[in-house]
Amino acid sequence: xxxxxxxxxxxxxxxxxxxxxxxxxxxxxxxxxxxxxxxxxxxxxxxxxxxxxxxxxxxxxxxxxxxxxxxxxxxxxxxxxxxxxxxxxxxxxxxxxxxxxxxxxxxxxxxxxxxxxxxxxxxxxxxxxxxxxxxxxxxxxxxxxxxxxxxxxxxxxxxxxxxxxxxxxxxxxxxxxxxxxxxxxxxxxxxxxxxxxxxxxxxxxxxxxxxxxxxxxxxxxxxxxxxxxxxxxxxxxxxxxxxxxxxxxxxxxxxxxxxxxxxxxxxxxxxxx
Numbered sequence: 528x529x530x531x532x533x534x535x536x537x538x539x540x541x542x543x544x545x546x547x548x549x550x551x552x553x554x555x556x557x558x559x560x561x562x563x564x565x566x567x568x569x570x571x572x573x574x575x576x577x578x579x580x581x582x583x584x585x586x587x588x589x590x591x592x593x594x595x596x597x598x599x600x601x602x603x604x605x606x607x608x609x610x611x612x613x614x615x616x617x618x619x620x621x622x623x624x625x626x627x628x629x630x631x632x633x634x635x636x637x638x639x640x641x642x643x644x645x646x647x648x649x650x651x652x653x654x655x656x657x658x659x660x661x662x663x664x665x666x667x668x669x670x671x672x673x674x675x676x677x678x679x680x681x682x683x684x685x686x687x688x689x690x691x692x693x694x695x696x697x698x699x700x701x702x703x704x705x706x707x708x709x710x711x712x713x714x715x716x717x718x719x720x721x722x723x724x725x726x727x728x729x730x731x732x733x734x735x736x737x738x739x740x741x742x743x744x745x746x747x748x749x750x751x752x753x754x755x756x757x758x759x760x761x762x763x764x765x766x767x768x769x770x771x772x773x774x775x776x777x778x779x780x781x782x783x784x785x786x787x788x789x790x791x792x793x794x795x796x797x798x799x800x
Contacts, residue, residue, distance in 0.1 A: 537667035549584030561614030589638035626708040633714025663688035720776035733771040
């Protein structure tokens with residue numbers, strides 16, 4: 528059992544939990560994730576570790592309530608416990624000094640891009656961060672990202688804050704002048720695919736953190752398989768990060784919809800209770 532130390536709502540349907548997890552806090556690196564099971568009969572879901580505190584033995588998770596399990600997780604309060612937690616999992620981000628880095632986070636991907644942005648800045652890189660949400664009310668981690676970025680650009684679809692448009696619009700404006708050595712993006716599949724096509728002509732190294740369906744998250748079930756340069760890879764053990772220019776995004780998008788009917792039914796049953 529892992530006790531919840533604190534719970535906070537950062538934006539509508541976006542929650543932040545600080546959990547007791549001393550082993551994970553001691554070992555986890557930027558880019559890695561954990562798999563949690565909320566209760567005894569719950570499913571396994573992967574969540575990126577946003578932050579850690581080795582002294583306190585805690586980790587920070589930020590997630591959006593989009594399905595039955597994340598909604599159940601969002602209902603838990605401080606001092607309550609989740610059934611189990613496995614991690615750290617996945618390959619850590621290769622953090623080194625490369626020069627100019629642009630990190631891009633869309634929606635809840637903002638949470639996932641934060642630890643990587645922080646790490647690249649600490650490694651001596653010049654970091655520009657771009658984050659985007661539908662409207663100002665959904666924005667979170669803005670001040671935290673400002674502290675670990677040389678420049679932070681914010682986009683909102685409706686223009687209620689920052690640049691009007693999405694993160695791809697902002698990247699398109701600055702990319703010819705930024706001369707980036709690395710672009711790192713996390714967000715919806717359509718966003719990551721669009722960024723990939725923006726950077727492909729220049730050959731700029733572009734990494735994306737993928738979110739395929741996972742079950743065991745140890746490479747045994749093959750649920751999280753993705754096509755990388757025509758070869759099958761597992762998101763849990765080979766990723767979650769991959770070269771964006773080698774990802775079959777269309778296949779990834781189709782696989783993410785495999786259980787949409789079941790997910791919808793589970794949510795309806797949850798609401799009826």
